[in-house]
Amino acid sequence: MSDLRVGIIGTGGFANWHAEQYSGVAGVKLSACFDVDPARAAEFADKHGFDHAVSTRDEVFDACDAVSIATPEDVHAEIVLSALSAGKHVLCEKPLCVTVEEARAVAEAARNSPVVHMINFTKRNAGAVQEAIRLARSGALGHIRYLHASYFQSWIATRAWGHWTEPHWLWRLRRPAHGEGGALTDIGSHMLDLASAVAGPLARIRCTLACLPKMLDGVPVTEYEGRPLDANDSAIIEIVPSEGGVGVVQLTRWAAGVMNQERLELFGTEGAVMIDLAEDPHLVRVCRGDGLISGEWEPVRIQPTPNNIERFVSAIRENRPGEPDLIRGAQIQYYLDSCERSAHSGQWAETPIA
Numbered sequence: 340m341s342d343l344r345v346g347i348i349g350t351g352g353f354a355n356w357h358a359e360q361y362s363g364v365a366g367v368k369l370s371a372c373f374d375v376d377p378a379r380a381a382e383f384a385d386k387h388g389f390d391h392a393v394s395t396r397d398e399v400f401d402a403c404d405a406v407s408i409a410t411p412e413d414v415h416a417e418i419v420l421s422a423l424s425a426g427k428h429v430l431c432e433k434p435l436c437v438t439v440e441e442a443r444a445v446a447e448a449a450r451n452s453p454v455v456h457m458i459n460f461t462k463r464n465a466g467a468v469q470e471a472i473r474l475a476r477s478g479a480l481g482h483i484r485y486l487h488a489s490y491f492q493s494w495i496a497t498r499a500w501g502h503w504t505e506p507h508w509l510w511r512l513r514r515p516a517h518g519e520g521g522a523l524t525d526i527g528s529h530m531l532d533l534a535s536a537v538a539g540p541l542a543r544i545r546c547t548l549a550c551l552p553k554m555l556d557g558v559p560v561t562e563y564e565g566r567p568l569d570a571n572d573s574a575i576i577e578i579v580p581s582e583g584g585v586g587v588v589q590l591t592r593w594a595a596g597v598m599n600q601e602r603l604e605l606f607g608t609e610g611a612v613m614i615d616l617a618e619d620p621h622l623v624r625v626c627r628g629d630g631l632i633s634g635e636w637e638p639v640r641i642q643p644t645p646n647n648i649e650r651f652v653s654a655i656r657e658n659r660p661g662e663p664d665l666i667r668g669a670q671i672q673y674y675l676d677s678c679e680r681s682a683h684s685g686q687w688a689e690t691p692i693a
Contacts, residue, residue: 342366342367342368343366343367343368343404343405343652343655343656344368344370344402344403344404344405345361345367345368345369345370345403345404345405345406345407346369346370346371346372346373346399346400346402346403346405346406346407347369347372347373347383347389347399347406347407347409348372348373348374348396348399348406348407348408348409348410348418349373349374349408349409349410349411349432350372350373350374350376350379350380350382350383350384350409351374351379351409352409353409353432354372354383354407354409355383355386355387357407357409357430357648358372358383358386358387358389359387360646360648360649361407361648361652362387362388364648364649364652367652368390369387369388369389369390370389370390370391370402370403371389371390371391371392371393371398371399371402371403372384372387372389372391372392372393372399373392373393373394373395373396373398373399374392377392377394380392380393390402396418396421397421397425400421400422400425400427403427404427404428404655405427405428405429405430405455405651405652405655406422406427406428406429406430407430407431407432407459407648408422408429408430408431408432409432410432412432412434412436412437412515412524413437413515413516413517415431415432415434415435415436415437415441416435416436416437416441416442416444416445418431419431419435419436419445419448419449419456419665420444420445420448423448423449423452423454423456424448426452426453426454427454428454428455428456428651428655429454429455429456429457429665430456430457430458430459430647430648430651430661431456431457431458431459431665431668432458432459433458433459433460433528433529433668433671434524434528434668434671434672434675435458435665435668435669435671435672436668436669436672437515437517437518438517438518438672438676439672439673439676441672442668442669442672442673442676442693443669443693445665445668445669446665446666446669446670446693449664449665449666449669450666455651455654455655455659455660455661456661456664456665457647457650457651457654457661457662457663457664457665458663458664458665458667458668458671459647460528460529460532460647460663460667460668460671461529461646461647462529462532462533462601462616463532463647463663464620464644464646464647465614465616465620465621465644466620466621466641466642466643466644467614467616467619467620467621467622467623467641468533468536468603468614468616468620469641469644470623470639470641471533471537471603471605471612471614471623472536472537474610474612474623474625475536475537475538475605475607475612476536476537478609479609479610479627480605480606480607480608480609480610480611480612480627481607481608481609481610482582482583482584482607482608482609483537483538483539483580483582483583483584483605483606483607484583484584484585484606484607484608485584485585485586485605485606486534486537486538486578486580486584486585486586486587486603486604486605486606487586487587487589487602487603487604488530488533488534488586488587488588488589488601488602488603488604489530489588489589489590489600489601489602490526490527490529490530490589490590490600490601491589491590491591491594491597491599491600492522492526492591492592492594492597492598492599492600493592493593493594493595493596493597493598494508494592495512495553495572495592495593496592496593496594496595497595497596499598500598503553504555504563509563511525511570512553512563512568512569512570512572513566513567513568513569513570514569514570515570518675518676518679519548519570519571519678519679519682520570520571521548521550521570521571521572522570522571522572522573522574522590522591522592523546523548523571523574523590523675523678523679524675526590527574527576527588527590527675527678528671528675529601530588530590530601531576531588531671531674531675531678532663532667532671533601533603534578534586534588534603535578535580535670535671535674536663537603537605537612538578538580538582538584538586538605539580539581539582540580540581540582540670540690540692541578541579541580541581541674541677541690542579542580542581542689542690543578543579543677543687543688543689543690544576544577544578544579544674544677544678544681544687544688544690545576545577545681545686545687545688546574546575546576546577546677546678546679546681546682546688547574547575547576547682548571548573548574548678548682549571549572549573549574550568550569550570550571550572551572551573551593553568572591572592572593573590573591573592573593574588574589574590574591574678575587575588575589575590576588576589576590576678597617598617599617600615600616600617601615601616601617602614602615602616602617609627610625610626610627610628610631611625611626611627611631612624612625612626613636621640621641621642621643622638622639622640622641623638623639623641624636624637624638624639625637625639650662666693667693669693670692670693672693673690673691673692673693674690677689677690
């Protein structure tokens with residue numbers, strides 16, 4: 340079997356994770372990388388052992404069989420469409436894009452493309468998440484009646500990860516040119532993916548967003564360095580899955596004392612599941628059978644599962660669809676848009692199907 344030639348477009352931040360994971364997969368060759376900053380691309384290529392740092396995106400396509408897209412989100416859709424058109428397998432960072440129009444275009448192109456395509460929702464890397472999805476979708480829990488999902492962080496409230504005025508945090512506190520951004524897009528996309536993966540497609544959404552004054556030297560502030568701090572930092576999202584039941588997704592960056600906690604509680608007519616990825620990403624607590632009467636929960640340890648990079652490579656080699664795919668990424672963009680529409684109107688928002 341010949342090596343799978345991989346390229347990475349965008350060499351900042353999370354691109355390093357992509358390169359490190361590819362390096363650990365046998366038969367994968369890091370062929371080319373590109374960044375709008377040539378010096379950064381060259382440094383990245385040297386650090387991770389790429390054959391070349393190239394000067395255009397098209398050169399990456401020419402040199403590779405598959406590409407990871409790790410650029411800022413406002414150019415994701417453009418690059419994804421170019422990669423699909425070039426016949427390259429695609430793994431894109433989340434969120435897939437910034438507008439529903441872009442999401443629609445990518446979903447249509449992906450649906451009509453023969454290549455393997457995936458979106459990198461990293462919570463799917465946890466064995467507990469994979470098992471919760473399996474239990475829910477197999478019917479082992481019966482009909483899902485209630486779901487509670489939460490993603491709590493504390494980096495605005497404490498200095499556990501540094502101060503919010505540091506550049507790598509500060510940009511997250513300002514609204515982007517398109518959409519609300521903030522906690523909704525950054526961490527909410529993960530939880531909407533998880534919630535809809537276990538409960539099925541979401542028919543309706545009602546969302547409340549909050550942007551609370553930040554504390555600087557004990558004083559509440561709403562701007563910094565002459566610019567507003569206007570991105571949402573907290574959200575409450577009520578969901579109604581099309582298959583029945585109800586649920587709530589909670590997000591905040593004000594959870595003092597909580598570093599980075601993702602939890603899911605799922606209750607069905609025949610059983611229930613709880614996971615806490617901060618506690619153990621490979622542990623599922625299950626309540627079924629007699630446990631529904633006694634209130635006893637069984638801790639079930641799940642073997643580590645392949646991460647998204649490993650599943651992407653396997654899907655290419657086995658000529659099967661990737662999961663979660665770009666159409667899934669488009670669906671989450673629709674959910675985010677519904678959240679924004681609801682937050683602005685104060686009403687429930689219907690959600691289209693990608």
